[in-house]
Amino acid sequence: MTENNPILQTERLIIRPVEDSDIDFVYKAFSNPKVTKFLTVSYPDLEATKEQMEWYKHLKNKKLGYWWVICDKNSEKKLGACGFSNHQKNHQKTEAGYWLLPENWGKGYIAEAFGEICKYAFENLSLNRIECIIEPENSNSKKIMDKLNFQLEGRLRQAEKVDDDFVDIEYYSLLKQDFH
Ligand SMILES: CC(C)(COP(=O)(O)OP(=O)(O)OC[C@H]1O[C@@H](n2cnc3c(N)ncnc32)[C@H](O)[C@@H]1OP(=O)(O)O)[C@@H](O)C(=O)NCCC(=O)NCCS
Known part of the structure; x- marks a missing residue:
């Protein structure tokens, strides 16, 4: 167990700290346009993925955030990742x-x-507020916000530039007092 970045478990999942040896998995995700469509970075090869x-x-070193790999509890297969910065x-x-x-x-x-890392964060990382920044077209991600009781706070118009286009972003937040 690592300080502030422990191994967590849910019914179906093991959620454990990201390690350097996950680079192949991270590359697989960050080189897939379906995954990176609404993310701010993508990587063309393993060498570039070192940056991630x-x-x-x-x-982690600066205590600015923590990331976990999400694994299937039975097969130990890596499914994805989640974390804070x-x-x-x-x-x-x-x-988040x-x-x-x-x-x-x-x-x-x-x-x-x-949901599990939010619980961990409120209970162990002295956090009061978790923010998510989401592009309005990312409907799958917005459904996660609804499922976890995040509140939509507002839309920042053309707040980011992706390639040659300005895109809107929406701010969501979950407060400790509203977490259940
Ligand atoms: C956003 C994301 C993490 C959602 O995770 P998830 O575990 O699939 O979420 P859920 O299973 O709760 O499904 C959410 C919605 O996705 C849609 N969905 C379900 N299966 C799908 C599939 N196979 N393909 C596309 N969309 C699907 C459904 O509308 C579902 O809503 P519902 O549960 O009301 O039916 C995932 O879509 C993803 O990795 N997207 C790319 C990265 C990204 O955009 N991250 C967020 C940046 S803000």
């Missing part, structure tokens, strides 16, 4: 992210895994 692995380490200690808040390889979509895995 460095980012996970940087977050951009911790702001003074405001007791963080930003999550993804699954497409073959694992539609089985409720993210609601289960992400």
Whole structure:
């Protein structure tokens, strides 16, 4: 068990810290356009994916966030990942992210895994607020927000540039007081 980034379990899943040796799995996700369609990064090869692995380490070393790999409890197969970044200690808040390889979509895995790390964060990381930033067209992700009781706070128009296009983003949040 690693400080602030322990192994967690749910009914169907083992949720354990991301390790350097997960790079092949991370590359598989970040080179798949279905996964990266609404993410801010993608990687063309394993070499470039090292940047993502460095980012996970940087977050942890600086206590800016923690990421977990989501695995099937029985087969130990890696399904996806979820975690936090951009911790702001003074405001007791963080930003969340999550993804699954497409073959694992539609089985409720993210609601289960992400719900568990939110619980962990509220109970153990002194957090009061978890934010999610979602593109309005990402309907699958918005359903996760509904399932976990995140509240839509507003839409920032053309707040990000993806390739040559400006895109809107929506802010969602979950507060400790509303978590159940
Ligand atoms: C967003 C994401 C993590 C959802 O995870 P999930 O575990 O599949 O979520 P759920 O099983 O609860 O399904 C959510 C919705 O996806 C849709 N869905 C289900 N199976 C699907 C499939 N095979 N293909 C496409 N969409 C599907 C359904 O509308 C479902 O809603 P429902 O449960 O009301 O029927 C997943 O779609 C993903 O990895 N997307 C790419 C990465 C991403 O966008 N991350 C979020 C960035 S903000």
